[in-house]
Every structure is written in structure tokens, then in C-alpha cells.
Amino acid sequence: MTTAGRAFGEAAGPGPADRPAEAVTDPLAVADRLAVADRLAHAVDVGSLEVPGARLLRNRLTASSRPIRRPLRPTDVYVWLLAIGVLGAIAAGSLRPLARLVTGPGWALPHAPGRLFAVAVGLLLLGALAQVLRAAGPIAASSAFRFWLLAAPVRRRWLLRRRLLALLAATAVAACLIAGLVAHAASVAVLPGVALAALAAVTVTAGAVSGQASEAGERAMHVVGRSLSTAAVLGLGSLATGIGRADANAALRAPPGALAALLAALTIAALVCCWRAYRALDQIGVGVLRRGQALWTAGQAAAASMDAFLLADFLAEQRARSTGRVRSVRFGSSFALAVPRSEWVRLRRRPYVAGYAAVGALLWWSCRLVLPGPGRAALALILGYLLVLPLAGTLRQLASGPGLRAQFASRDRWLGRASVAACLLGVAAWAVITTPGLAATDRTVLAVLITAGITAAVCRTVTRPPLDYSKPPVPTPFGDLPLDLWRQLFRGPLLLTILILVVVRIR
Amino acid sequence: MPGRTETAPAGTSLTRLDRTGPLLRVSGLRRSFGPVPVLAGIDLAVGWGEAVAVTGPNGSGKTTLLRCVAGSDRPSAGVVELCGQPMRERNPDMRRRVAALVDDVEFFADLSIREHLALLMCAHGDDSPDEHAVALLAEAGLADAADQLPVGLSSGQRRRLALATCFARPRILTLLDEPEQRLDRAGRRWLTTRLIAEKTAGRGVLFASHDRGLVRSVADRVVDLGGMPA
Numbered sequence: 049m050t051t052a053g054r055a056f057g058e059a060a061g062p063g064p065a066d067r068p069a070e071a072v073t074d075p076l077a078v079a080d081r082l083a084v085a086d087r088l089a090h091a092v093d094v095g096s097l098e099v100p101g102a103r104l105l106r107n108r109l110t111a112s113s114r115p116i117r118r119p120l121r122p123t124d125v126y127v128w129l130l131a132i133g134v135l136g137a138i139a140a141g142s143l144r145p146l147a148r149l150v151t152g153p154g155w156a157l158p159h160a161p162g163r164l165f166a167v168a169v170g171l172l173l174l175g176a177l178a179q180v181l182r183a184a185g186p187i188a189a190s191s192a193f194r195f196w197l198l199a200a201p202v203r204r205r206w207l208l209r210r211r212l213l214a215l216l217a218a219t220a221v222a223a224c225l226i227a228g229l230v231a232h233a234a235s236v237a238v239l240p241g242v243a244l245a246a247l248a249a250v251t252v253t254a255g256a257v258s259g260q261a262s263e264a265g266e267r268a269m270h271v272v273g274r275s276l277s278t279a280a281v282l283g284l285g286s287l288a289t290g291i292g293r294a295d296a297n298a299a300l301r302a303p304p305g306a307l308a309a310l311l312a313a314l315t316i317a318a319l320v321c322c323w324r325a326y327r328a329l330d331q332i333g334v335g336v337l338r339r340g341q342a343l344w345t346a347g348q349a350a351a352a353s354m355d356a357f358l359l360a361d362f363l364a365e366q367r368a369r370s371t372g373r374v375r376s377v378r379f380g381s382s383f384a385l386a387v388p389r390s391e392w393v394r395l396r397r398r399p400y401v402a403g404y405a406a407v408g409a410l411l412w413w414s415c416r417l418v419l420p421g422p423g424r425a426a427l428a429l430i431l432g433y434l435l436v437l438p439l440a441g442t443l444r445q446l447a448s449g450p451g452l453r454a455q456f457a458s459r460d461r462w463l464g465r466a467s468v469a470a471c472l473l474g475v476a477a478w479a480v481i482t483t484p485g486l487a488a489t490d491r492t493v494l495a496v497l498i499t500a501g502i503t504a505a506v507c508r509t510v511t512r513p514p515l516d517y518s519k520p521p522v523p524t525p526f527g528d529l530p531l532d533l534w535r536q537l538f539r540g541p542l543l544l545t546i547l548i549l550v551v552v553r554i555r
Numbered sequence: 556m557p558g559r560t561e562t563a564p565a566g567t568s569l570t571r572l573d574r575t576g577p578l579l580r581v582s583g584l585r586r587s588f589g590p591v592p593v594l595a596g597i598d599l600a601v602g603w604g605e606a607v608a609v610t611g612p613n614g615s616g617k618t619t620l621l622r623c624v625a626g627s628d629r630p631s632a633g634v635v636e637l638c639g640q641p642m643r644e645r646n647p648d649m650r651r652r653v654a655a656l657v658d659d660v661e662f663f664a665d666l667s668i669r670e671h672l673a674l675l676m677c678a679h680g681d682d683s684p685d686e687h688a689v690a691l692l693a694e695a696g697l698a699d700a701a702d703q704l705p706v707g708l709s710s711g712q713r714r715r716l717a718l719a720t721c722f723a724r725p726r727i728l729t730l731l732d733e734p735e736q737r738l739d740r741a742g743r744r745w746l747t748t749r750l751i752a753e754k755t756a757g758r759g760v761l762f763a764s765h766d767r768g769l770v771r772s773v774a775d776r777v778v779d780l781g782g783m784p785a
Binding site: 361364365368369371372373374375376377378379380381382383386390393394397398441442445449450451452453454455456457458459460462463 | 625627644647648650651655658659660661662663664665666667669670673674675677678679680681682683684685701702703704706707720724
């Protein structure tokens, strides 16, 4: 055993075998004696120990966290063959559409202000990325990792650099995919768009990691995120209202030399930011890593149970914690009046929902100029669904909380109905905003259909019953998943998909 | 609640309830998790104005018993009756009569705790819910936190609020699972006073507890599920 191995794996000093055997019956006395022995051993030997390397720590951790093995079953082979077959078929089948995506003419309407649209949407997504990364960490570490590895006297960058690399790679890949779709939808050149988006996303991500190491850096990231979002909203506003739209779109027709210069500048910025992020890893405090991990854990739980509300609940809780105190309102003795009043109070305490709705409306009216009819209708429904989901918070809490239902006994139904009414009003407002942009023969029918359909989809989604684990599990490459999970997953989204097909058909 | 008269919830009448027999009767209650039996034929009764404590070491089935009585768990066998009628959690009238704190209690995340309590009292027909909510919060030691959102409460404050939600509504039976948990000394004193007041008002209380002091002060009878060390 090396000194380093002893430092990490074993307590220094005389072990239990070296101590004289005693017949001690009092467990508290034994515990006290062991604690004193550990303290003495630590005090004597800690100065002379060699610091273990990051590789040794990692190897130890890997060795001690081997997954539980079970005998191979015939269904495992079937599952993997099926997965390889399906993924292979998808990969082979997507080659041609991918080539068409890169070289094809795109989906945008003729003479649409595609460049301004692509830039505005790109800035909006980059702004959202900056804000999310700032809130999420973005480098995070589990409590075990913090306790066992980050507490060791090892340079932190050696332990965290793989996480940084994975984060940058994941961001770049996601940016390429999204930028490809946006560029194709806007009928602008895909490859330069993808390259610009990937470099910008890597720059923002690396900047967020640097920001994690210092308060000034975090404030700077906040300003960057806000600036990007503001620029995006201005661009979308110009697209939606027509103010300066033609000029802005023409100004974005850059000569080839300017594009190359922009790419070069972004490459340099990305490299500098990545280097600064790598150096900043040493300065990141454990407390900051904990903050990000809570969000990642909530995200993992949401992904594992296919329930995005677990993540939404976590974010709402964080927001509520920062709110602290509120000004309580009086409900009065009439329950019929208290119920709508309580819904109004809830809405008033979430002003960001109105902000999201405004940006959503701008986005949809911007897309209206660029996207053809079916895409426009589908986007109107998807945006409406996403914007109205937060309004159904009461219904969701009642549906998922038997304790809350029991508190209110039979009157919980009234609270649920009030929540549905709030959704209905929200969707009706959304239908009023979007229906004029949908070229339909009968707009009233379309508005009614959108209002009723989205409300129903939202209610189905939020009233998802608890998972029934007694149903048979389905083997998948990610492990055995309960059958009920699939049924629940499609409760609301399936209705929304049917609604999209119907609206696209009658539009 | 201070100054509040006990009235029957809307749609039910306490006079229609069978007051001749016990308030709650549990007979032959069994609950198994797979092959592991947790409750093997429990019989107990809670009378009007009586408090019954359920004691026993960890894993003896106290919470399972209360969950089965409250209807949040389904017994493998046995009968639970409230006022001579089968206890069904899905029945709104039954839910109106029983205040239970068995599982973790949830609160509306966007309402302050004063608003939550006032809405709860309003839902149960209180004539001045805002004033009564303030009074109950003061009694529970939560006056300073009245305008906070529930997420900002400490675990002890959350426990007090959960108990307050039980005392904020009309009830004939209160079910509490280890109500003393996370309460400080003042909180336990308040809880003891409250539970004694429940008995005095003629209501029944069934509670599980590890606190010998609380059991001695409140319980008229003790049902031991596994032997409480002396």
C-alpha cells in the first residue's frame, strides 16, 4: 500500500487489530474511545501524509461504485438488438433529410425576413441559455463527490475538468441541432448558422463557468443574459410590428468577408473563455457547486419519472424562497368570492408568466411572417399549451396532493374548477391573440377549438395520477420502465398532438 | 379556535350520526406488504371525547394503522367504521368529519400561510376566516411568519402549521401521527393543551406517539403495538 493509498483508504496509526483486546460492553464507551483514537491518529500523521492524486481518487471512486450486476437474461439481448436496430434505422433514414436540411431551400415563405428571424430567435435562445446556466451552476457536484473528492487537498480543476469538457461538448451539440433547425426554418445558410451558434453557445457556457467562480463574473453573466434577451425581444418586436423590419433584415446580409471575420472573432472569444473557465475551476467554491446540483438532481428526477413538473416545482420553490414575505390579502367569509380571489393572488405573485406570454406572443407573430401555415398553427398550439400550464398550478397541486384534498374535504373541487377557469381565460386570451394570424375560413370555430382543446390538454397533463408500479414493466435500453409511465406520459401531449392535426387540417 | 362555535359541516348533521356507539371502531385490521405482515388483526375503539394513543417501537405499524384508518392506505383485511358507518376516504362527508395529519401535509405554494389557513377556514364555512386564521396562527406561535410563503418555513414551523390546519376545520375525529415531531418545548405544550381541549369538546383523538409525556397527559387509553420500554 502506498502512502497516498493509505491517506485515502485507511486511517493512519494503529488499527483495531493492533489494539489490546478488551471486553467492553457499553457501546457509548466504545464509540468515545474510537473517536479519541481517530483524533489522535489524525493529529499525529496528517502533516506527514502525501497528497493523493486526482487519478487515484477517481479510480477509488469508480472501483467502489460499480453497478450491481445481475445474470444476463434473453430479454436483455432482445432489447439491445432492438435498440441498435431502431437507432441504426433512424440514423440511416436521417442521412438524406439531414443533407436536404443543409442544402435545401428551407421552409420559410418567399420574401420572408429570414435573417432577422434567425438572428432574433438565436439571441433569444442564447439569452435563455445564459440565464439557465447562471441559475443552474453550471458546473455541479453531487454531495458524495463534494464530500469525498472535493474535500481532498487536490487542485479542483483536475477533478472538475471532465465536467467542463462534457458541458461544453453537450452545449455545442445541442446548439448545432437547434441552430440547424432554426436556420432551415428561416431559409438562411445552415452551415455558417450552425458554426456561429455553436461558437456563441460555447462562449456563453464557458463564460457562465467563469462566472461561477466570482460574484463579479456572475453579475456579468446576468447582464449578458439580459442583454441578449433584450436584443432578441427587440428583433422579434421589429418582426411582429414591422417597425424597421426591412432595414434590419437587409443590414444582416453580411458580405462573405464579414462572416469569416465574425467566425474568427467568435472562435477567439470561445477559446479565451474556455481557457478562463478552465482556470476558474480552481476558484469555484463548494457552496456554488451545491446550488447547481439541486437543480441537476431535480432535472434527473424529472427525466427519470418523465414528469417535467418536478423540475418546474423545484424552480418555483427557489423563486418562492427568494420572495420571502408577501402582503397577505383578506378573503372574506364567502367561499364563492374567496376562490377566484385566491387564483388572482396566485397569478399576481407570478408576474413572470405575463412576461413569458408577451415574449411568446411576439415570437408567434414573428413566426407568422416566416413559417408556412401548418407550422404556424402547430406553433400557436404548442406555445399556448406551454404558456397556460403554469396557470393550472392549483389544479396540479390538488391532483398530486391527497393531503391537500383532505384538508379542503369536498370543497377542493371548487378550487380545482377555479383553476380550470383561470386556464380557460388564459387560453381564450391566447386564442384572441393568435387566431387573426391563422388564415382560416371560420376563425370563430378555430378560436373555440383552440380554447377548448388546449384547456383540455393542460387539464389532462396536470391531473396525472400517481404512478402505478403494479403494472408490468417494459424492458428498454435504459432499464425496465413501468408500463403506467408511458400511459401517463401521453395523457396531455397526446391530446395536444391530435389537436394540432385537427387544426392543421381545418385551417 | 377562539370564539368559534362548533357546527356541523354543510350537508351533514352531527345529530344524525350514531352517538350511541364508539366514534371510531377498528376490528380485525390487517395489513401486509408482500409477505411481510405489518398489522395482524388490530382491534380498537375511540369513544366520544376520548383520546387513544398508539405506541410501539419503530416499524411496529403505528403509521400504517393510522394511514389505514385515515383511508390513505388500504388494509388487507378488517373493518374501519366511523359512527357505525364504513370509513371511506372517497366520501366527502367522511373527509369533512376527520382531520388527519398522517402523511406530509402540503400547502398552496403561492399563498402565504395566513391566506392558506383563511381559505381553508372559508372552505369549511367559517364566518370570519381572516380573523380566525390570525388568531390560530398566534396560538400556534406562527404570528411572525403569517405573511411568509410555506416554502420559507423551518421544519418545526411547518409542523405547527400542519397541526393548525387540523384545528382550523370542523371535525369529530382527529388522527395524528407523531404530532410532537420537530416541535420545541413550547410547541409540545401547545399541542398538549390543544389535544386536551379536543377531548373536552367531545371530539375523539387517535394519535401515535413516542413522547411518553404527551401520552401520559392526553391519552385515556394506550394501544401498544410492540411494547414501549418502561
